Amino acid sequence: MSHPDSAVNRPVSDPQGIAILGATGSIGTSTLDVLSRHPERFQVVALTANRNVERLFRQCVEFRPEFAVMVDHDAAAALGKRLAAEAPQLAGSIEVLAGAEALEQVAALPQVDAVMAAIVGAAGLASSLAAARAGKRVLLANKEALVMSGHLFMEQVVSGGAELLPIDSEHNAIFQCLPVGYPRGREHSGVRRILLTGSGGPFRTTPMAELDSVTPDQACAHPNWDMGRKISVDSATMMNKGLELIEACWLFDATPDQIEVVLHPQSVIHSMVDYVDGSVLAQMGNPDMRTPIAHALAWPQRMASGVAPLDLYAIAGLTFERIDLLRYPALGLAFDAARDGGTAPALLNAANEVAVAAFLDGQLPFTAINLLCADTLMKLDSEPVKDLDTVLDADARARAHAEQRLREGFGE
Secondary structure, three states, X not given: OOOOOOOOOOOOOOOEEEXXXXXXXXXXXHHHHXXXXXXXXXXXXXXXXXXXXXXXXXXXXXXXXXXXXXXXXXXHHHHXXXXXXXXXXXXXXXXXXXXXXXXXXXXXXXXXXXXEEOXXXXXXXXXXXXXXXXXXXXXXXXXXXXXXXXXXXXXXXXXXXXXXXXXXXXXXXXXXHOOOOOOOOHHHOOEEEEEEEEOOHHHOOOOHHHHHHOOHHHHOOOOOOOOOHHHHHHHHHOHHHHHHHHHHHHHOOOOHHHEEEEEOOOOOEEEEEEEOOOOEEEEEOOOOOHHHHHHXXXXXXXXXXXXXXXXXXXXXXXXXXXXXXXXXXXHHHHHHXXXXXXXXXXXXXXXXXXXXXXXXXXXXXXXXHHHHHHHXXXXXXXXXXXXXXXXXHHHHHHHHHHHHXXXXXXXX
């Protein structure tokens, strides 16, 4: 993570070249909304998606990138045909690429200054590493890059000379509340604790006896945030907070015991930093991802995001609660994985992705998501992370184990 030595505003000169990895998802579309408000400051160089041809086509027409990447080869062919048929004036200026390797290619383009790494899950790992290795300003919305390969990723940031700015609202809030020069001067920073806030999701007050029967639509109905379905389920289990805990350890050079997770149902305070002198600094704002996106894009300056000002008079109250690990066992699993280190976080992340997908497909009860993750951590050994292959092997082993357990009728 990088932090300025001063708060001096740097002048805006040539437009910054931006690549958005995961442009059709919720973070990608929010990023484009922010960019559209500042056309003089930014130039979209590359947009990528998995297979959502319709949305990427519309984004290409509006933002006119130099490159459009579809991971799915058939989708890439369809996008190329669509551009040629419906936007022939753009077809010659937008190069359509296909495959996962193309994600890494556009992340490292010389005309790209900043990369929004917003591909959900392990699929975004290699391209995020490529951006760090190429020395880009990495706007990290893909928490799995640090969860799975924290040591390797931070090594690439340092060796590549990259700037790492967190996009998760909680991590971005912590970044804003930390002192200048952190973590380089961490031992003299006076930071006592990092307070990571979480809303508790849609089932914070649901009787625990009813959790077995909740539906995917109920789990995805987050009370405050508009997010994708996978991330919404992670919020409901609070696995997202567990993954954020692991990520925060790497971002802010902290141990799990220096981070406390606090339930804050209103999602107005996005996180806090507690100092040894008794001060607690908090970052507040309406729950809208455009705020951290705009902060990271403009940093160390500020610019408009399109988010409405926080109306302090309309806030009925701010409340805080201790975490109940019986209600949110995923958080306990994440603390254990963070303490174990090695490939344990990668095992947990992979098992969770399989379990959440099974829940969304109606194959697994909500409460069995955490049980499948715990089963995977218990049955598979964690290993020291030597290289990316070690991480990918752990990911594959955990997925294979979780999928086999599902075939055996786990959770039925």
